[in-house]
Amino acid sequence: MNVVSGKVAFGIALIVLLVGGFVVYMKFFKKTTTVEKREKFRDLFIFFGPPACGKGTLAARLKDELKFISVSTGDVLRQNVAQETELGKKAQPLMAKGELVPDELINAMIRDWLEKQSATRSPIILDGYPRTVQQAKTLVEMLKGSKNNEFRLRIMRFTVSEQEAVDRIVCRVVCSNKSCQKVYSTKALKSKVEGICDVCGSPLSKRCDDTEDVIKKRFNDYMKSESEMLNFFKEAGVEIQTISAEQPMQKVFEAFKEVAGVNAISES
Numbered sequence: 001m002n003v004v005s006g007k008v009a010f011g012i013a014l015i016v017l018l019v020g021g022f023v024v025y026m027k028f029f030k031k032t033t034t035v036e037k038r039e040k041f042r043d044l045f046i047f048f049g050p051p052a053c054g055k056g057t058l059a060a061r062l063k064d065e066l067k068f069i070s071v072s073t074g075d076v077l078r079q080n081v082a083q084e085t086e087l088g089k090k091a092q093p094l095m096a097k098g099e100l101v102p103d104e105l106i107n108a109m110i111r112d113w114l115e116k117q118s119a120t121r122s123p124i125i126l127d128g129y130p131r132t133v134q135q136a137k138t139l140v141e142m143l144k145g146s147k148n149n150e151f152r153l154r155i156m157r158f159t160v161s162e163q164e165a166v167d168r169i170v171c172r173v174v175c176s177n178k179s180c181q182k183v184y185s186t187k188a189l190k191s192k193v194e195g196i197c198d199v200c201g202s203p204l205s206k207r208c209d210d211t212e213d214v215i216k217k218r219f220n221d222y223m224k225s226e227s228e229m230l231n232f233f234k235e236a237g238v239e240i241q242t243i244s245a246e247q248p249m250q251k252v253f254e255a256f257k258e259v260a261g262v263n264a265i266s267e268s
């Protein structure tokens with residue numbers, strides 16, 4: 001009897017020890033991996049998605065609410081067009097036809113922008129870049145050359161049908177102030193005062209490339225280059241995560257936070 005109860009006590013003590021050890025190990029392990037992740041990597045998200053999938057609106061929300069930093073190559077180009085810079089003069093006729101601006105100009109623009117982002121460790125979003133395999137290759141080289149390989153590349157792909165994209169574009173209006181460019185929809189996301197931007201009070205207008213013909217061309221060209229770029233990144237071993245952008249923006253926002261594990265990022 002004594003031998004049996006001794007064995008039972010030993011068994012219980014062993015289980016308590018094992019469970020306790022496991023809990024302590026998990027706590028320690030979790031802590032060190034989070035610290036390592038925070039110190040070592042800075043997340044750099046590429047937002048892939050056709051025109052009007054809402055990636056610009058999502059990026060703006062992540063900037064406002066979770067302190068992300070983002071760059072939209074389309075927005076920067078439009079600012080250059082408005083300021084009539086050399087880049088703007090070269091880009092304007094191509095943009096109006098829905099054609100791409102040459103890779104060398106865009107790569108130089110992004111290199112320059114990335115170099116200026118070292119003041120914080122905030123996650124970065126690239127919206128509208130890369131748009132070609134050549135740009136994707138250049139980006140990977142740029143990141144390899146960054147200080148201590150600091151970036152962790154993450155790809156978020158937002159999907160929307162062509163019909164939905166066309167419907168959204170037809171209703172899209174944008175703040176005419178080129179340093180604002182907030183996007184509204186005359187159907188789903190109205191400004192408080194019709195035709196006036198909530199943020200800066202400038203008039204809203206339609207983008208000159210937001211016509212049905214141009215959007216169809218941009219959509220189809222985009223889908224072709226997206227699949228080439230995704231193949232390139234798959235071969236490079238980068239994980240691709242897909243989110244449906246047909247759902248309302250709040251749901252897209254929640255899905256992004258879930259998939260990206262954003263709560264952990266925003267704590268760092």
Ligand code: AMP
Pocket residue numbers: 051073074075077094095096098099100101102106127128129130131132135209218
């Ligand atoms: P978006 O605002 O992203 O729809 O871009 C508007 C236009 O800017 C595109 O139709 C292209 O003419 C040009 N553009 C934006 N990003 C790029 C890029 N990464 N490469 C080449 N052209 C671009």
